[in-house]
Amino acid sequence: MAETTLILLAAGNSSRFLCDAKKQWLRIGHEPLWQYVARKCVETKLFDKIIITSSSDDIEFMRSYDSFTFVEGSTTRQSSLNNALKEVESEYVLVSDIARSCISEEFLKKIISKKGEADCIVPYLKVSDTIVYDNETIDRDKVKRIQTPQLSKTSVLKDSLNTNTEFTDESSAIVANGGSREFILGENEANKITFIKDLNQLSCLSKPSNDILSGTGFDVHAFDESKDMYLCGVKIDSDFGFKAHSDGDVAIHALIDALLGAAGMGDIGMMFPDSSDEYKNIDSKILLQRVVNKIYNFGFVIVNVDLTIAAQTPRIGKYKLQMRKTIAEILNCESSRVNIKATTTEKLGFIGRSEGVGVIANANLKYFDWTKI
Numbered sequence: 001m002a003e004t005t006l007i008l009l010a011a012g013n014s015s016r017f018l019c020d021a022k023k024q025w026l027r028i029g030h031e032p033l034w035q036y037v038a039r040k041c042v043e044t045k046l047f048d049k050i051i052i053t054s055s056s057d058d059i060e061f062m063r064s065y066d067s068f069t070f071v072e073g074s075t076t077r078q079s080s081l082n083n084a085l086k087e088v089e090s091e092y093v094l095v096s097d098i099a100r101s102c103i104s105e106e107f108l109k110k111i112i113s114k115k116g117e118a119d120c121i122v123p124y125l126k127v128s129d130t131i132v133y134d135n136e137t138i139d140r141d142k143v144k145r146i147q148t149p150q151l152s153k154t155s156v157l158k159d160s161l162n163t164n165t166e167f168t169d170e171s172s173a174i175v176a177n178g179g180s181r182e183f184i185l186g187e188n189e190a191n192k193i194t195f196i197k198d199l200n201q202l203s204c205l206s207k208p209s210n211d212i213l214s215g216t217g218f219d220v221h222a223f224d225e226s227k228d229m230y231l232c233g234v235k236i237d238s239d240f241g242f243k244a245h246s247d248g249d250v251a252i253h254a255l256i257d258a259l260l261g262a263a264g265m266g267d268i269g270m271m272f273p274d275s276s277d278e279y280k281n282i283d284s285k286i287l288l289q290r291v292v293n294k295i296y297n298f299g300f301v302i303v304n305v306d307l308t309i310a311a312q313t314p315r316i317g318k319y320k321l322q323m324r325k326t327i328a329e330i331l332n333c334e335s336s337r338v339n340i341k342a343t344t345t346e347k348l349g350f351i352g353r354s355e356g357v358g359v360i361a362n363a364n365l366k367y368f369d370w371t372k373i
């Protein structure tokens with residue numbers, strides 16, 4: 001049986017971080033924070049297995065980065081941990097917040113060297129400020145700031161978390177269930193990223209790479225007399241629209257694919273399958289907004305987008321400005337970062353015969369630079 005499994009909890013939604021990017025998706029060089037932490041742990045060779053909890057929104061994208069064991073998390077830290085524990089067979093399990101991103105190899109070794117000395121080995125920091133609790137000044141030497149990683153006997157932790165009580169760390173659950181814990185001195189580098197300003201205190205984190213990530217999208221739709229026509233989210237004065245499962249906004253569809261391409265997030269069909277009733281006749285602006293939200297959540301920033309609408313009919317010229325503004329608002333960027341071009345195909349091919357419209361889009365992204373906050 002394997003000796004020690006590491007669980008890295010990364011399924012939170014970063015609500016206190018107050019940033020478009022989730023903290024686990026900040027880039028350290030090229031790597032998302034969660035991958036950076038996991039890789040550093042792999043390099044220690046201290047663990048037989050590493051499990052990462054991930055939210056349902058993130059899990060497929062995380063899988064595209066690396067081949068760790070990813071387990072879907074849940075609504076609370078504890079329920080995410082319980083999901084991960086189902087995958088643990090080793091006698092000991094080390095649990096840590098991915099948000100404690102700078103833990104050192106020495107620190108991990110120090111905790112693991114205490115194996116067997118209690119049901120849970122837990123690091124803590126002393127407090128240096130006066131502590132007032134309920135208007136009473138209490139003895140600060142009796143106060144401990146609890147950190148992770150915490151090393152637990154797997155069976156004891158599983159038993160202790162088999163409860164409806166919500167604990168904020170493993171050691172509290174184990175002690176409440178009659179188990180023992182031993183404290184060891186923690187380290188400042190193991191402080192947790194909770195608020196964006198916490199990043200300034202963690203020296204191990206290097207700035208994101210300056211890479212520009214480029215993606216292209218291409219889409220074609222045939223005309224359909226039973227539909228209204230929308231292009232770039234703008235209603236076009238036309239006797240026909242586009243044949244499609246959605247509202248048929250071929251320009252937004254190409255743009256979505258360009259954005260997904262740049263981010264490495266697959267394509268529009270994977271995200272919004274046309275077999276799903278949810279997307280029947282849907283306003284494509286809603287789809288674009290969902291994609292854009294994910295792109296920001298995953299730590300990207302939109303640099304610019306450029307669309308070429310190939311249409312013999314309708315004529316696009318008078319709509320271009322409105323299209324730029326509509327798209328820029330959804331992308332949350334300046335209109336100058338959105339370019340719309342139009343061309344006919346000189347009456348050649350299906351576009352030239354006025355059977356439909358084709359759109360090519362290009363999108364450029366960069367990583368959100370958290371060092372500039």
Ligand SMILES: Nc1ccn([C@@H]2O[C@H](COP(=O)(O)OP(=O)(O)OP(=O)(O)O)[C@@H](O)[C@H]2O)c(=O)n1
Binds near residue numbers: 024100194
């Ligand atoms: N349902 C949850 C909630 C939290 N976590 C993880 O537990 C750790 C500690 O949580 P916290 O720092 O509070 O992260 P968030 O829950 O993301 O932050 P917030 O409470 O501000 O939303 C984090 O690494 C987080 O990803 C988790 O796996 N599943």
Ligand SMILES: C[C@](O)(CO)[C@H](O)COP(=O)(O)O
Binds near residue numbers: 146148194
């Ligand atoms: C487990 C923990 O990191 C120990 O200090 C902390 O309790 C997590 O709390 P959060 O509110 O989920 O950040």
